[in-house]
Amino acid sequence: MGRGKIEIKRIENSSNRQVTYSKRRNGLIKKAKEISVLCDAQVSVIIFANSGKIHEFCSPSTTLVDMLDQYHKLSGKRLWDAKHEHLENEISGVKKENDLMQIELRHLKGEDISTLTYKDLMVLEEALENGVSALKAKQMEFVRMMRKHNEMVEEENQNLQFKLKQLHLETMDDNVMGTSTHPHHQGVYDHHHGAAAATAGDYEAQMHHPFAFRVQPMQPNLQERF
Structure with missing residues (x-):
């Protein structure tokens, strides 16, 4: 079938x-x-x-x-319908505008200016001056921003240094307090302090005693008898 x-x-x-x-x-x-x-x-x-x-x-x-x-x-x-024809015309217009912008860009660079008239040169000079002024203003704004940023960084650095110094002082105080309050350290301190006081007292007593100091001669038989 x-x-x-x-x-x-x-x-x-x-x-x-x-x-x-x-x-x-x-x-x-x-x-x-x-x-x-x-x-x-x-x-x-x-x-x-x-x-x-x-x-x-x-x-x-x-x-x-x-x-x-x-x-x-x-x-x-x-x-192509009318819509596409209109689009084609628009593309052609964009291409022409792009060509004109390329010519203006070359003029701003100082290229192909031999054919320009005096009036065209004046317009070009004014455009360049306006561009330079805008450029300088932008540079000054950038400098101010950088200066402000540096000031903020410097201030933050000083604050950090101050905090670090305070922390160092507090650490030293804690170490001193811990040494004086420790029982073992306190006993060592009292022992040395007592020994120093005793030595000072003996020295003062010897200074006031009339026979505190005796001259020991070289010959034992020559010792003075009092």
Whole structure:
């Protein structure tokens, strides 16, 4: 039995419709490739899915733009509407404006000014002076910001040094207090203090005693008798 004839109408089932679209799209692109190779023909295929996704094929020896230009020339029909023509004009205007800006930039650099008139040179000089003034103002603003930043850093540094000094003094005070209040240290301190006091008292007593100091002669038989 031969294949049954399929009625050409929209497939209502979304899954079946997507499967049919994928199969037939691939078939069209395959046929386009085959006729391009077998017949040395220039072929271009553009397919848009209902989701907006584009699928295309163009013969390797040409581009899609060349194919459209050739179609315009041979058929006399243009695929560009008024919106696209307006966009093309806008692009041309942007290109011209860019060219003028490039010329002005070269003039500001001092290039290609031999053809300028006196009036043009005056305008250029005024623009350069305004630019220099704006540049100096920006530099002064930057200097003020850097100076303020340095002052803040210096002030913070001084505060840190003061806090560090205070912490050092507090640490020394704590060490002194800990040494004097420790029982062992206190006993050592009292012992030495008492020994020093006793030595001082003996020295004072000897100074007041009439026979505190005696001269010991070299010969024992020569000792004085009192």
